[in-house]
Amino acid sequence: MLRTWIIPIWLGLMTGVGLISALLGDGIWDALSWLALAVPVALCIYYWARSTKRPSRKGLVNRRDAEDRLRDERRLRR
Amino acid sequence: MHRHRHLRIWDAVHRWSSLTCTIFLLLLCLTGLPLIFHDEIGRVTQPRIHVDEITGNTRAASLDRVIEVAVSQHPTLHPLFASHEPHEPRVWYVTLASVNGDKLEQVAVDARSANILGKPHIGPQGVMGVIHSLHVDLFAGLKGKLFLGFMGMLFFASIVSGVVLYAPFVRHREFGAIRRSSGARSRWLDLHNLLGIATLLWAGVVAFTGVINTTSDLLLSQWRSQMLSQLKIPAETHPEKVPAQVILENALDHLRGGAISFIAFPGSSFAGDSIWGVYARGNSALTSRLVRPILLDARSGNIVSERPLPWYLMLLLLSEPLHFGDYGGLPLKILWAALDALTIVILVSGVYLWVVRKRPRRAAPMNLRKPAQGAA
Numbered sequence: 380m381l382r383t384w385i386i387p388i389w390l391g392l393m394t395g396v397g398l399i400s401a402l403l404g405d406g407i408w409d410a411l412s413w414l415a416l417a418v419p420v421a422l423c424i425y426y427w428a429r430s431t432k433r434p435s436r437k438g439l440v441n442r443r444d445a446e447d448r449l450r451d452e453r454r455l456r457r
Numbered sequence: 458m459h460r461h462r463h464l465r466i467w468d469a470v471h472r473w474s475s476l477t478c479t480i481f482l483l484l485l486c487l488t489g490l491p492l493i494f495h496d497e498i499g500r501v502t503q504p505r506i507h508v509d510e511i512t513g514n515t516r517a518a519s520l521d522r523v524i525e526v527a528v529s530q531h532p533t534l535h536p537l538f539a540s541h542e543p544h545e546p547r548v549w550y551v552t553l554a555s556v557n558g559d560k561l562e563q564v565a566v567d568a569r570s571a572n573i574l575g576k577p578h579i580g581p582q583g584v585m586g587v588i589h590s591l592h593v594d595l596f597a598g599l600k601g602k603l604f605l606g607f608m609g610m611l612f613f614a615s616i617v618s619g620v621v622l623y624a625p626f627v628r629h630r631e632f633g634a635i636r637r638s639s640g641a642r643s644r645w646l647d648l649h650n651l652l653g654i655a656t657l658l659w660a661g662v663v664a665f666t667g668v669i670n671t672t673s674d675l676l677l678s679q680w681r682s683q684m685l686s687q688l689k690i691p692a693e694t695h696p697e698k699v700p701a702q703v704i705l706e707n708a709l710d711h712l713r714g715g716a717i718s719f720i721a722f723p724g725s726s727f728a729g730d731s732i733w734g735v736y737a738r739g740n741s742a743l744t745s746r747l748v749r750p751i752l753l754d755a756r757s758g759n760i761v762s763e764r765p766l767p768w769y770l771m772l773l774l775l776s777e778p779l780h781f782g783d784y785g786g787l788p789l790k791i792l793w794a795a796l797d798a799l800t801i802v803i804l805v806s807g808v809y810l811w812v813v814r815k816r817p818r819r820a821a822p823m824n825l826r827k828p829a830q831g832a833a
Contacts, residue, residue, distance in 0.1 A: 383624050386632040387654045394658040397792075401785030402778065404742045409785040416792045419655045422633070423799055426651055430635035430644065450629060 393418040464625060471618035476811060478611035479804050485605070485667075486801045488592040493782055493790050493797065495581060495589075502582070506565045506575045508547050518571040520549075520701040520720075526571050527551035527564040534562060538727070539701075540719035541568075543738070543745060548574060599674055606671030613664045616657065623654050642813050649806040652799050659796045660803075666776035676769050677726060685729045688752070688761055699758035701733075707758050708735035708751045715739050718748045723755045731755040742784070747774050 397416030400408045491498065524536050527549075534553035542548065549566045565574040581589040594601035627634075627650055635647040705720065721727035721734035728734035733755055736748040752762040766774070778784040782793030 383627060383632075387623070387657070390655050391658045398659070398662055398779060401789055402743055402746075402775075408742065409789065412785045413788040413792065416659070416789070416796075419659070420792060420795045420799070423652050423655050426633035426635060427648060429633075430637060430648065 390419050467618045467621045471615055474611045475615040475807050478608040481608040482612050483804050486797050488588045490797055493793050515569055517568050520705045522571045523549045523566045526566050530564050531562050536722050537725040538719050538721055602671040606668045609664050609668040616661050619653050626650055645806045652803050656796055656799050660800055666780035669776040676773050680770055698756055703758045704733045704753050712737050
């Protein structure tokens, strides 16, 4: 449960800092806001770009997907 | 199976609140994109107001003279507001309107020489004007605003329900893991979940502040009538006897620090029928947004109220920057645009996921029909 939420919570904190700090002041506060808000944007772009690459030849990703599918099927049968 | 039913309800909330508002949200996101940069676009398309350096006598001209000069440019209109841009007290922007409020004009006047510096356009013009209307009220005035506000509330509901659905959908997978070889639907479902959870707080704040902004007309008129009823000054129209300069000086005497943001003339939306409103802004980044009103009797020039704005107008004043993203320079605007673009991807992928959904319901009636045919 915690593992699922730890990164989303951290991203939420970053966004919150980014939204508020530029309101509080100029200069360094603006810069802090840019850095903090860039985190969720950069993360989206990173993971999206990673997903458009062809699956690796070693089959690592395929195997992981297959494991996922197996687990889902098992859960459905239960 | 209580938990299962719970999720089915949230799933239905997410599906139907999203589908209802998606087309309007798509419009809001697409029109919002250029509006983020409307200052930058305006700087290119509008002539710049150039302020000359005056050496020697730099005393301020009387506000009455400034108003007189502005009215001489538009003799059929009457003045509503006189305002300063932040950090530029050398220019008065006088806003004038026709009696029915259809026509609005602005004149920039040098606050020292009372020379005319220019006639800036009010609000976005041309293509930007169309984009602005599509974003704000769909060309339908208050009704259009409130309709878009309702769509914003549905979007907010879809964000909340989306968060509830996030955990059961990504369980057992690493954050950001996107299935690549289980078909396009799985891949887009994972992307939809990832982008949704990463932009969650931003989208929530922009949706919430957007909804608040749609109620600005209502909040303002509520405050105006409340304020006037509390002042216990008969709301009769009197010819203003006290010169504007005296009003300004009386208000300035009362201001310790801070600067004038704008002056609302009697009869305008930020003042009473015989009440002047002088609005001061603070010097810090936050207090420069939260104006403080000083209300003055138009007949005596005395200050009648200095009470701060009520909480709901403070909320409205804070909702503007948090919706527009115009409070942290160009880099913040670029990030705002990037988050807006990601929201467009979430909306479109959401519709896609619904279109190519697995359809258990279509299969069910066919299965039911078989035994019925067999029985016949």
